Amino acid sequence: METAVQQHTYKKENALFPFCKGCGHHHYVNHLDEALVKLNLDPNKVCIVSDIGCIGILDSLFATPHTFHTTHGRSTAFATGIELADGILNDSKLKTIVVIGDGGATIGLLHLVNAALMNVDVTVLLANNFLYGMTGGQHSQFSPLEFVTPTTPAGNIVPPMDICSIVKSCGATFVRQAAATDKQLGDVIAEAIAHPGFALVEILELCPEWALPFNKIDGKSINEKLHAENNMNAAAVRQDFTTLYKEKVLGSPKKMVDDTITPKYSSALNGTCRIVLAGTAGEKVQLASFLFMKSAISSTLHATQKNDNPVTQGSGFSLSEVCISSEEILYTGIDTPDVVIISSPEGLKEVTANGTLARCSSDTIVVAEQTLSEFDCAGKVSRLPLRALCTGSRAALSALASLNMIKGWVSQDALLEMIDGKFKEKSLLYHRDIEALIPFVKI
Amino acid sequence: MSAMNTSSIKIRTGNQMIAEGALFAGCQFFAGYPITPASGVYKSMIEQLPQRNGVAISAPDEISALAYCVGASGRGAKAMTATSGPGWALMIETVQYALMTELPVVIAMVQRLGPSTGGATQNGQADILFTEFCTSGAYTIPIFAPSTPQECFEVTTIAFKWAELLRTPVVILSDKEVGMMSEDVDFNQLKNTPPWYRKEFTPQNGRQHITYDFTDLEDVPLFAPVGGPNKVTMTGSAHDKKGTLQKNSSETLDVLIHLQKKIEARKEEMAVVRVDDQNDAETLVLSFGITARTAKEATRRARAEGKKVRNANVISLFPIPEKKLKEAAAGVKRIVVAEENMTGQYRSVIQALFSGKEIVGVNSIGKMITPAMIQNAIL
Ligand code: SF4
Ligand SMILES: [Mg+2]
Numbered sequence: 001m002e003t004a005v006q007q008h009t010y011k012k013e014n015a016l017f018p019f020c021k022g023c024g025h026h027h028y029v030n031h032l033d034e035a036l037v038k039l040n041l042d043p044n045k046v047c048i049v050s051d052i053g054c055i056g057i058l059d060s061l062f063a064t065p066h067t068f069h070t071t072h073g074r075s076t077a078f079a080t081g082i083e084l085a086d087g088i089l090n091d092s093k094l095k096t097i098v099v100i101g102d103g104g105a106t107i108g109l110l111h112l113v114n115a116a117l118m119n120v121d122v123t124v125l126l127a128n129n130f131l132y133g134m135t136g137g138q139h140s141q142f143s144p145l146e147f148v149t150p151t152t153p154a155g156n157i158v159p160p161m162d163i164c165s166i167v168k169s170c171g172a173t174f175v176r177q178a179a180a181t182d183k184q185l186g187d188v189i190a191e192a193i194a195h196p197g198f199a200l201v202e203i204l205e206l207c208p209e210w211a212l213p214f215n216k217i218d219g220k221s222i223n224e225k226l227h228a229e230n231n232m233n234a235a236a237v238r239q240d241f242t243t244l245y246k247e248k249v250l251g252s253p254k255k256m257v258d259d260t261i262t263p264k265y266s267s268a269l270n271g272t273c274r275i276v277l278a279g280t281a282g283e284k285v286q287l288a289s290f291l292f293m294k295s296a297i298s299s300t301l302h303a304t305q306k307n308d309n310p311v312t313q314g315s316g317f318s319l320s321e322v323c324i325s326s327e328e329i330l331y332t333g334i335d336t337p338d339v340v341i342i343s344s345p346e347g348l349k350e351v352t353a354n355g356t357l358a359r360c361s362s363d364t365i366v367v368a369e370q371t372l373s374e375f376d377c378a379g380k381v382s383r384l385p386l387r388a389l390c391t392g393s394r395a396a397l398s399a400l401a402s403l404n405m406i407k408g409w410v411s412q413d414a415l416l417e418m419i420d421g422k423f424k425e426k427s428l429l430y431h432r433d434i435e436a437l438i439p440f441v442k443i
Numbered sequence: 444m445s446a447m448n449t450s451s452i453k454i455r456t457g458n459q460m461i462a463e464g465a466l467f468a469g470c471q472f473f474a475g476y477p478i479t480p481a482s483g484v485y486k487s488m489i490e491q492l493p494q495r496n497g498v499a500i501s502a503p504d505e506i507s508a509l510a511y512c513v514g515a516s517g518r519g520a521k522a523m524t525a526t527s528g529p530g531w532a533l534m535i536e537t538v539q540y541a542l543m544t545e546l547p548v549v550i551a552m553v554q555r556l557g558p559s560t561g562g563a564t565q566n567g568q569a570d571i572l573f574t575e576f577c578t579s580g581a582y583t584i585p586i587f588a589p590s591t592p593q594e595c596f597e598v599t600t601i602a603f604k605w606a607e608l609l610r611t612p613v614v615i616l617s618d619k620e621v622g623m624m625s626e627d628v629d630f631n632q633l634k635n636t637p638p639w640y641r642k643e644f645t646p647q648n649g650r651q652h653i654t655y656d657f658t659d660l661e662d663v664p665l666f667a668p669v670g671g672p673n674k675v676t677m678t679g680s681a682h683d684k685k686g687t688l689q690k691n692s693s694e695t696l697d698v699l700i701h702l703q704k705k706i707e708a709r710k711e712e713m714a715v716v717r718v719d720d721q722n723d724a725e726t727l728v729l730s731f732g733i734t735a736r737t738a739k740e741a742t743r744r745a746r747a748e749g750k751k752v753r754n755a756n757v758i759s760l761f762p763i764p765e766k767k768l769k770e771a772a773a774g775v776k777r778i779v780v781a782e783e784n785m786t787g788q789y790r791s792v793i794q795a796l797f798s799g800k801e802i803v804g805v806n807s808i809g810k811m812i813t814p815a816m817i818q819n820a821i822l
Contacts, residue, residue, distance in 0.1 A: 047669045049514075059678070060688060066669040068517060069678035069688075070510075071540050077507045081474070081514025081522075086670050088498050089471055089520055094670040111510070114503040245500075249493045261452050261627070290454075290625075297452055297627045305454075306624045308564065330740035332624055332733070333811040 003042035010036045010043055012063040019054060024180035024205025028127050029058050032097070034186030035193060036065070046095045047082060051075040051104035053134045055127045058099055066094075073108025075100050076115050079122045087121065087242030088250060095123070095193055102128040102142035103135075105163060112163070112200070116170035118241040119197045125189060126163060127180070129205040137210030144225070148214035164227070167200050173237050174199035179222050180206075197240040265411035267299040272325035273409050275339040276356050277396050278347030281309055281318040285343065288397035289320035291422060292404075295414035296324035304332045308350075317350035324409060336361045339403065340379065342368040343386050343395035348375060367399050367441070384440045390433040398433035402441050405434060451630040457621040458483025458525075460592040460628065461551050464599025465523050466491060469638040470549070472520040473499040474511035476530060479563040480619035481553035484525035505530035509537040509550065516546040517677055519668035521603060521640070525551035528570045529559040535577045538612050540679040542582055542702060545655060545664060547606040547641055549599070551615040553622040554732075556809065565809055566619040568732050569784035572792070574614055575761050580699070583706045585609070585713060586761040588616045590735040592628050595621065598758060600635040605713060607641045609705055610663050616760065618783070620733035620811065641666040644673060654686040660701045661708035706762060714764030717756040718771050721746065724753035726822045727772050730781040731757045731789065734812050738781050741817035750821055760789065765796055772797050779820045781805040781812055 011033050019025040036046065043064030050056045052072045059067035070078045079096045086094040105112060105126050115122055131149055132138040139149040139156055142163070146155040164175050174195040178185050180203050192199035204222045211217050239247075275292070279285040286307045293303040303324045310316040321334050336359055342348050348368070351357050357377045360366060364379030369386045386395040401419065405412050420427045455463070461484050465473070473492055475485030492499035498515070502508035505526050512522035526534060531552055541548050554570045556562025575584055585605050589598040598615055606613040644652045644665035652673035655664050664684075667673040676686030681695050689695040719742065726745075730738035735756040742754040755771040757764065772778055778797055780790040787804035794802050803820045805812055 044672055044674070045670065057688065059676070064674060066675045067677065067686075068514075068669060068675075069680060071536055071679055074506060074510045074537065074540075077502075077510035078514040078517075080507075081472070081511035081516075082518045082669060083514075084498050084500065084511070085472055085515035085518035085520040089496075089515075090518065090670065092670060094518075110503050111507055114507060245493075245498070250498075251496055252493060254490060254494055259453050260630075261454070263450065263452065293454065293625065297454065302627055303454075304624055304626045306620070311563070329626070330736045330743065331814050332620060332736060333813060335813055335815070 002040050007037055007040055007043065009033055010046070010064050011061055015061045017061065018057055020209045022206070022208040023054070024129055024207070025055050025058065025127065027180040027185070028055065028125070028203055028205065029061055031180070031185040031189055032125065035189035038186060038190045039193060041095055045093060046097065049075045049079040049082065049096060049098050051098070051100040051108070053101040053103055053132065055099055055101045073104040073106070074111060075104060076108060076111035076122065076124060080111070080115050080118070080120050083120055083122050084242060088245055096121070097193060098122055098124040100124060100126055102126065102130060102140045103132045106141040112167060113170050116167040116172040116198050116200070119171065119173060119238055121197055121240045121242055123192045123195070124200045125192070126200060126202045127205055128202055129207040129211065130160070131207055131210055133207045133210055137207070149210065163202055164200070171238070172200055173197045176200070176231050177202045177204070177226055179204050179219065179226065181219055197237070261294060261297045263298060263300040265299040265414040267296070267301055267326070267408070267410050269301060269324065269326050269409050272323060272327065272329065273338045274323045274334040275321070275341070275400070276334060276337045276351065277320045277322070277341050277400065278351045278356070279318050279343035279396050280346045280392060281315050283318065283344065283392045283395065285318040285347070285396045286320045288400055289322040291397065291418040292400055292410065292415065293322050293324070295418045296410045298414040298418070299411040301326055301410065302329050304329050306332070317346040319347070319350055335359060337364055340364060340366045341396055341399045342366070342372065343399065344369060344392060345372060348372050365403065367403065369395065382441065384437060389436045394430060394433055398430055398437060401430065402434050402437040405438060406441060449631055452627050453630060454625050455592050455628045456483055456623055456625050457589065457592045457595040457617055458553065458623065459487050460595035461525070461599050461615060461617065462487030462491060464596040464635070465549070465603065466495065467596070467635055467638070468521065468600045468603035469640070470521050470523050470603065471497040472512060472515040472522040473497070474502045474508040474524050475499070476502045476505050476508045476526070478527045478530050480555050480623045481525040481527045481530070481551060483622060484551050484553070505533040506537060509534045509548070512548050513537060513541045513544070513546050516541070516548050517544070517669050519671070521547070521607065523549040523551065525553065527553050527555050528573065531570065531574060538584070539578045541612040542578060543679045544677045545610040547610050548612045549602045549606050549615065550612060551599070551617060554616065554618040564619065566733065566783060566811060567808070568618055568734060568782050569788065569808065571616065571760065571784070571788040574616060582703050583762045585611070585613045585706065585759070586616045587613070587715070587758055588731040588760050589621055589758070590732055590756060591621065592626050593633060594758070597634040597636070601715065604636045604639040607639045608663065609709065610641055610666065611706060616732070618732045643667065646673065653684050655682065655684045655698055657684070657701055660697065660704040663705050710762040711764070711766050713759050713762060714767045715758035716764050716767040716771060717758065719754040721751055721753050723751050724774065725751045725776050727753045727755060727775040727778045728781065728817060728821065729755045729757060729771070729778060731760060734781045734783055737812050737814055738817055741814040741821070744814055745818050745821045752821055763793060768793060768796055772800060775800065777801045777803060777822050779803050779805060779817060781817050783807050783812055
């Protein structure tokens with residue numbers, strides 16, 4: 001935002017630059033100040049978000065803009081958060097400028113990549129002096145081939161990363177490269193700041209302290225590293241994230257289903273009933289226990305449910321544990337189950353492996369698919385033609401509903417209401433299953 | 444049942460209730476990254492926050508997620524993220540940055556086991572010391588642990604209150620069992636702490652804003668957002684009150700001490716310990732998170748056998764609620780600390796409070812502690 005009062009500088013008066021003699025950072029700071037003066041921005045609408053390293057401490061040189069001196073490599077991420085809160089929550093136009101070195105850009109590359117992808121309205125001024133100056137001149141992933149540093153005494157054998165190409169490939173809409181000594185740099189920075197959306201300027205610099213003693217490098221060789229193609233925008237200008245978010249996401253009314261459950265039924269259950277359902281993924285095992293839980297709550301009971309499946313959620317076993325109780329449920333685990341329903345070989349394998357079967361007592365009701373192989377269990381085991389009568393996908397729920405019809409843990413009316421509500425006309429299949437299973441369930 | 448007319452019961456997980464609590468507390472900014480068992484918080488926030496004109500976005504990693512939140516907090520937003528141990532490991536430096544810059548942020552840490560490759564759906568309460576003692580400087584990170592979906596709501600409102608009032612990162616330490624289990628939640632019975640917002644700087648008598656200003660060490664500086672009319676100097680470097688980078692000035696050392704003092708001074712005010720008392724109790728069963736529920740069940744069963752047991756559900760794990768814990772232990776002979784980790788992490792940091800009493804740990808890894816395990820430890 002431009003201000004009515006002409007600003008002459010944003011720097012502190014007589015600021016003492018902390019950089020070594022001849023360091024490119026001097027030019028960097030002055031060009032940044034020049035750009036701000038050119039744009040005549042309200043200092044309260046500018047936030048300089050600096051990274052660490054020698055360049056990071058430039059925050060102390062600026063008097064009037066807000067400054068945010070962040071952690072190593074993360075400045076772009078902090079700036080992203082500032083910009084989104086500013087633009088979306090405050091409907092304001094703070095100019096957020098990231099000051100980062102090549103070291104910071106290396107460790108924080110993903111933040112740059114994501115800011116470019118999002119096209120967040122942040123300006124990144126990357127000071128690339130090909131090394132880590134503050135920590136002792138170590139080479140970075142931006143060091144040129146054959147570059148000699150304390151950590152590449154034989155010369156760098158790994159080519160440097162091309163940050164301009166990287167962010168361009170991520171859809172950055174403004175990418176420039178210039179030398180710190182370039183007279184036009186102030187204008188380039190001003191253009192970057194004014195650009196709506198993500199902008200990156202890679203500024204090539206010299207670190208006299210660490211680069212000069214070991215390498216033949218000067219202004220001329222730096223200029224040779226500049227690539228004309230880096231000063232062309234790859235992606236067409238597109239909406240920045242803040243604008244898009246406001247347009248497409250913010251305030252968008254989403255239909256929220258009212259899933260309040262009215263406890264309008266009752267149950268004779270006195271105490272807690274702990275049930276394990278075990279079957280195959282995709283066969284509605286967890287849905288069965290969810291509907292049962294819902295009908296328990298509708299029957300004025302308390303209920304908990306937890307599910308388990310292998311890492312790939314759509315294959316292998318599917319397990320669900322549901323506890324229903326007339327009291328508040330404290331312990332949510334199942335040591336000795338009251339009921340175990342096993343509807344498939346995968347389910348049997350899992351209740352064997354996780355110890356559920358071994359923990360059954362002589363009171364445990366175990367309903368197992370008829371065709372399953374033999375298994376050891378202390379409970380009262382009945383084998384039913386679940387899959388033949390109900391198919392795999394209705395087996396768990398139909399078995400549970402048939403058992404409940406006899407035992408009355410939850411109101412059967414509540415359970416049928418849940419089944420009808422969920423499966424609509426297909427619920428008739430469940431009604432038929434239950435009728436067919438009842439003669440087999442002799443408990 | 445009279446509850447029929449007044450209840451509003453829904454099936455919710457602990458993770459969903461953290462999101463509900465955050466919305467109630469006025470959270471305006473959420474950034475998330477997928478991780479089991481915390482992803483439910485992320486999903487709920489994405490579903491609900493933008494509708495309320497808040498920002499809920501996806502980050503490319505956990506470092507970004509927290510840095511987005513801290514940046515947004517600097518611009519004045521109440522912010523939250525959610526993660527689990529592997530993500531917390533990545534966030535730690537940014538947690539410390541929020542602490543140094545005195546920017547409020549809430550992190551829901553839903554515990555599990557293992558690195559990202561393993562233990563995603565195995566419960567754990569083994570990140571307690573990892574979460575609390577992660578900063579260089581050993582600053583206290585306030586940690587609140589819910590044991591039910593209902594408590595997730597309440598604890599989240601408490602976490603936001605203290606994050607805002609203290610201007611510091613606050614952790615909700617949940618666990619997979621609490622986070623992913625579904626339960627009936629009566630929305631009409633939810634407890635909460637009303638929404639709070641950090642105290643803001645207003646220019647008076649031409650006074651300029653000083654980013655980290657305080658008179659007494661325990662004072663919390665008045666907040667001004669970046670982008671507002673008062674210049675702000677945020678820095679993660681050691682700094683004086685103005686935010687100027689300094690190392691050894693006495694003012695800088697004061698700032699470093701102040702970061703701890705402001706939390707310590709409110710230690711008792713932050714304490715939440717729920718005690719279920721019994722006359723002449725001989726044993727105190729103390730627990731938190733999912734195991735607090737199991738401990739209550741064990742207490743109930745032990746009392747049915749005629750044993751004299753008191754039960755304490757510790758919700759504010761840190762700062763350690765010393766006074767309340769000592770009160771809870773008054774008169775008992777034995778203290779049983781039940782927690783789902785191998786080495787008794789919380790026991791190790793509170794046992795010094797109970798000299799002269801017998802302290803017994805009930806521990807487990809990879810599977811839930813059962814009521815019987817706790818019962819066996821009761822006198
Ligand atoms: S060490 Fe290098 S980068 Fe740092 S101030 Fe000195 S010359 Fe500049
Ligand atoms: Mg560098």
